[in-house]
Amino acid sequence: MNTITILLLLLGFHIAVTERIPTAIRSLAAQGALLALLPFLASPRPLWRAAALGFATVAVKSVAIPAILTHAVSRLEIKRETESLVSTKTSVLLTGVLSLSAFVACARFGLSGQDQLGAAAGLTLLFSGLLMMTTRVKAITQVIGFVVLENGIFLFGASSGSEFTLPIELGIFLDLFVAVFLMGILMLKIQRTFTHMDVRKIHTLKD
Amino acid sequence: MIPLLLLSPVAGVILALLARAPWQAALGTAACAAGLLSGAVIQGMSPRVAAWGDLLRLDELGSYFLLIVAGIHFLCSVSAYGYFRRELEGGHIGPAKVRMYHVWTNLFVLSMVVVVCSHHLALQWVAVEATTLFSAPLIYLHGDRRGMEAAWKYLLICSVGIAFAFLGIIFLSRAAGDIPLTYTALPLAAKRLDPRFLRLAFLFFLVGYGTKMGLAPMHTWLPDAHSQAPGPASAMLSGVLLNCALLSILRVAPAIPGAYASPLLILFGILSIAVPALLVAVQRDIKRLLAFSSIENMGIVVLGLGFGGAARPAALLHVLNHSVAKVLLFLVAGDLILRFGTQKIRHIHGILRESPLRGVLLFGGILAITGSPPFGAFWSEFGILVGGIAGGHLAVSLVYLILLAILFGSFLMYGSDMVFGEGVPRKLSGPELWCLLPACVLLLASLWLGLHVPSGLYKTLERLSIVVAFS
Numbered sequence: 001m002n003t004i005t006i007l008l009l010l011l012g013f014h015i016a017v018t019e020r021i022p023t024a025i026r027s028l029a030a031q032g033a034l035l036a037l038l039p040f041l042a043s044p045r046p047l048w049r050a051a052a053l054g055f056a057t058v059a060v061k062s063v064a065i066p067a068i069l070t071h072a073v074s075r076l077e078i079k080r081e082t083e084s085l086v087s088t089k090t091s092v093l094l095t096g097v098l099s100l101s102a103f104v105a106c107a108r109f110g111l112s113g114q115d116q117l118g119a120a121a122g123l124t125l126l127f128s129g130l131l132m133m134t135t136r137v138k139a140i141t142q143v144i145g146f147v148v149l150e151n152g153i154f155l156f157g158a159s160s161g162s163e164f165t166l167p168i169e170l171g172i173f174l175d176l177f178v179a180v181f182l183m184g185i186l187m188l189k190i191q192r193t194f195t196h197m198d199v200r201k202i203h204t205l206k207d
Numbered sequence: 208m209i210p211l212l213l214l215s216p217v218a219g220v221i222l223a224l225l226a227r228a229p230w231q232a233a234l235g236t237a238a239c240a241a242g243l244l245s246g247a248v249i250q251g252m253s254p255r256v257a258a259w260g261d262l263l264r265l266d267e268l269g270s271y272f273l274l275i276v277a278g279i280h281f282l283c284s285v286s287a288y289g290y291f292r293r294e295l296e297g298g299h300i301g302p303a304k305v306r307m308y309h310v311w312t313n314l315f316v317l318s319m320v321v322v323v324c325s326h327h328l329a330l331q332w333v334a335v336e337a338t339t340l341f342s343a344p345l346i347y348l349h350g351d352r353r354g355m356e357a358a359w360k361y362l363l364i365c366s367v368g369i370a371f372a373f374l375g376i377i378f379l380s381r382a383a384g385d386i387p388l389t390y391t392a393l394p395l396a397a398k399r400l401d402p403r404f405l406r407l408a409f410l411f412f413l414v415g416y417g418t419k420m421g422l423a424p425m426h427t428w429l430p431d432a433h434s435q436a437p438g439p440a441s442a443m444l445s446g447v448l449l450n451c452a453l454l455s456i457l458r459v460a461p462a463i464p465g466a467y468a469s470p471l472l473i474l475f476g477i478l479s480i481a482v483p484a485l486l487v488a489v490q491r492d493i494k495r496l497l498a499f500s501s502i503e504n505m506g507i508v509v510l511g512l513g514f515g516g517a518a519r520p521a522a523l524l525h526v527l528n529h530s531v532a533k534v535l536l537f538l539v540a541g542d543l544i545l546r547f548g549t550q551k552i553r554h555i556h557g558i559l560r561e562s563p564l565r566g567v568l569l570f571g572g573i574l575a576i577t578g579s580p581p582f583g584a585f586w587s588e589f590g591i592l593v594g595g596i597a598g599g600h601l602a603v604s605l606v607y608l609i610l611l612a613i614l615f616g617s618f619l620m621y622g623s624d625m626v627f628g629e630g631v632p633r634k635l636s637g638p639e640l641w642c643l644l645p646a647c648v649l650l651l652a653s654l655w656l657g658l659h660v661p662s663g664l665y666k667t668l669e670r671l672s673i674v675v676a677f678s
Contacts, residue, residue: 109403126374133367142363153373162380164329164388167262171333172373178340179366186347186362190355 001041002117004034008155009099009121015148016095016128017088024144025069031151032061038158049166056173064177065147068184072140076191085135094135098127118159125152139190143183150176208250209259212273212320215242219313229295229305233288236309240281243316247277257324264326264391268671271523272454273323275530276447280316282645283446286538287312287439289641293545294437300349308348312440315341315448322451328388329376331455332369335419338448339365345440346432357431364428368418372455375411378404379459394461397678402464409463412456413471419452421502422475422509423482433498434550438541441494445501446534450526453508457675465515465677472513473603477610479506484610487617492550493540496621497533500576503614504529510607511591512675518594519672520665525587528656532575532584535649539568542642543625552621556628566626568646573622575653577615583656 011027011034018024036057039050084091102123106116129149133142163169222235250257250265251274257265265273291308294300318337325331343362347354380388382404386396393400414425421429433441460468483503490496504525511522543565547555559566575582578589588611595604 109407130367133363139359146363146366149367149370153370153377156374157377160377160381162377164327165262168327168329168333171330175333175336175340179336179362182340182343183359183362186343186355186359189347189350190359 001038004037004041005118005121005155005159008034008151009124012121012125012128012148012152013095013099015144016132017092019088021073021138021140021144022070024141025066025073028069028144028147028151029062029066031148032063032065033058035061035151035154035158038155042158042161043163052166053169056170060173060177061147061151065180068180069140069143072184072187075188076140084141085137091131091135094131095128098131099124102127119156122152122154122156122159125149125155127152139183139187143180143187146183147176147180208246208253208257209263209265209324212243212246212250212265212324213317215239215246216313216317216320218242219316220310223306223309223313226306226309229291229302230288232306232309233284233291236313237281237284237288239313240277240284240316243320244274244277244281247273258326259324261387261389262327262330263321263324264389265324266390266674267667268454268457268674269323271667271671272450272526273320275450275527276316276319276323279443279446279530279534282534282648283439283442283538284312286442286541286642286645289639289643290438290541290545292641293639297545304348304350308345308437308440311341311344311348312443315345315443317341319447319451323454325458326389326391328379328390328393328455328458331458332373332376335372335416335452335455336366336369338451339369339419342436342440342444342448345444346436348437348440353431354435357428357435360428361432364425365419368415368425370415371411371418372415375408375415375459378408378411379462382408390458390461393459394678397462400462405463406467409459409468410471412459413475416452416455417475417509420449420456420505420509421479422505423479423502426479426482426502429502430495430498433501434492434494438537438544441497441541442534442537445498445537446530449501449505450530453505453526457512460512460675460677463677468677469513469515472509473600474513476506476508476510476513477603477606479503479509480607480610480614481506484613484617487614490621491552493544493552493555493621493625494537494550496552496618497536497540500536500614500618501529501533504533504576507588507591507607510603511587511594514591514595514598514600514603515676516594516598518591518598519676520668521587521590521594523668523671523675524660524664525584525591528583528587528653529576531649531653531656532572532582535568535646535653536572536576538642538646538649539565539572542639542646543569552625555625559626564643564647568643568650570622570626571650571653572646573618575650575657577618578611579615581657582653583660584653585657586660 011031015024015027036054039053103120106120126149129145132145219236219239223232226232251270291305318334321334343358347358382400386392418425433445480503483499487499508522508525511518544550578584
């Protein structure tokens with residue numbers, strides 16, 4: 001379990017600091033595959049339930065979502081750099097600070113359950129996802145940030161031992177999939193009418 | 208009963224997909240909405256709680272919200288027929304898009320029915336997220352730049368907000384241990400739950416679902432989304448969707464210690480009234496104006512819940528009053544925007560002279576939403592004030608009163624500019640019956656709620672206010 005958590009965390013850092021979008025998408029897919037192992041480790045019985053959850057995780061997080069994002073990158077013909085409002089150095093530093101604060105928060109408030117590392121790592125991913133959503137310029141990197149945030153919550157939930165009946169768990173995956181799907185459609189549509197994918201320029205609506 | 212309630216929007220989706228012409232899709236949606244409404248009324252009158260498995264359960268609180276959803280959906284579906292007929296005539300929109308409007312609207316209503324019927328809080332979360340997803344396509348229905356901007360913001364901000372609410376659910380399940388996360392089991396076990404995790408859970412629920420409810424400072428997406436959707440869709444977003452997010456907070460309330468929850472609710476409530484009070488004065492767009500008023504009214508409801516005591520039933524009543532008056536205004540505004548060809552307030556004036564019915568509806572709606580005496584919202588806003596003073600929150604009540612006065616002044620100013628005023632820029636065509644009939648019904652409903660709160664409703668609200676009280 002700890003190995004998986006550490007790998008997830010490293011992939012999260014990689015997504016947060018990488019400057020190339022396709023690499024970030026690949027790491028995101030790898031995160032999905034690792035998350036699929038969690039149901040088997042956290043609650044292996046009954047096996048069919050863990051298998052269903054694992055299958056849903058792989059299908060949504062490491063096949064469908066990366067496919068949507070890759071399709072968007074190729075269709076949009078956007079430059080492959082992530083473009084951030086802050087420099088790479090700053091974002092490395094900020095991610096480090098945020099992960100530290102996640103670990104401190106977990107220890108200080110006793111948030112973590114049986115799996116301390118998992119809870120802290122989940123919060124770290126959540127924070128770094130939020131950071132990506134707020135500092136990145138391109139719409140697609142905001143979506144990647146959103147998925148990282150969701151992965152963080154997933155890890156946090158798994159390490160806190162929260163589980164629901166299968167229909168609800170599958171509903172959560174379906175929601176995530178539809179959300180990213182709609183974001184993908186919107187990105188393509190925005191591209192067609194705006195001819196740019198820079199969220200700094202999305203500001204026609206204001207008071 | 209619950210399978211039937213779920214079936215009617217599903218039937219609406221199928222009918223919309225099968226329809227050959229826009230009017231057929233509209234008729235299908237309206238018929239299914241009528242079915243949903245009659246189901247909701249039958250369930251509302253029956254004393255028995257409807258349940259379907261462990262996951263779905265419709266109690267009295269759910270019924271109250273379901274009645275609002277079904278009633279507003281029915282009126283909006285009638286109005287949508289007239290609205291889109293005008294849009295089609297004007298060539299602003301194609302028949303394929305009208306069909307998609309009906310498909311998405313029915314799916315959107317389906318997800319809201321699941322929200323109000325959810326017994327399990329995680330299922331409710333799934334349904335609330337689904338409401339975001341199904342309503343986002345309504346916002347960019349016209350496919351223009353502004354609509355897409357608004358939909359993008361809506362999708363991203365609300366999804367992140369709801370993700371925080373899920374964190375709340377995780378904390379709740381930590382606090383609950385083996386107790387199922389259902390709204391019946393949690394309050395019974397409230398005393399045994401770990402208070403630390405309960406507090407964290409409530410905080411995340413409030414921030415997460417509060418984003419969806421449009422509470423300040425998480426409201427930034429709301430004026431964009433509500434102003435860009437087509438008229439009837441804006442009415443649904445503002446009139447019923449915000450209530451669904453509120454219900455999600457209410458469901459967890461009985462498990463939370465009041466001493467912790469009340470100050471938070473009062474803080475978010477007063478902030479959500481203050482932000483519109485400051486920003487309404489600089490609005491130029493009629494639908495943005497109405498959207499800010501939604502933020503304000505959600506703030507009033509949350510403030511009332513925070514005050515507790517006598518303010519709690521008033522807050523629940525305000526949910527109904529706000530829905531009635533706001534949907535009325537959005538329907539009239541949608542019609543006016545088609546007539547004048549603009550959303551800019553300064554280009555809309557002299558309505559009363561040209562079309563007395565529209566003038567009366569708009570001005571009546573503005574009086575109703577600001578809580579002027581002959582209308583329903585007066586009693587609920589007054590009840591919240593009384594509850595606040597009785598609860599010892601004198602300073603907050605005074606601020607609340609001042610902010611309401613500012614909002615009343617701003618709205619009256621805009622209202623009189625649009626309704627009275629001189630000069631007619633273009634000839635208004637005759638009243639579009641299907642657009643204005645639902646608005647007339649709503650104006651009468653608001654007036655009726657103001658002149659005489661039915662005693663049955665009052666008793667129900669008293670009972671419900673005990674159900675949603677903090678532990």
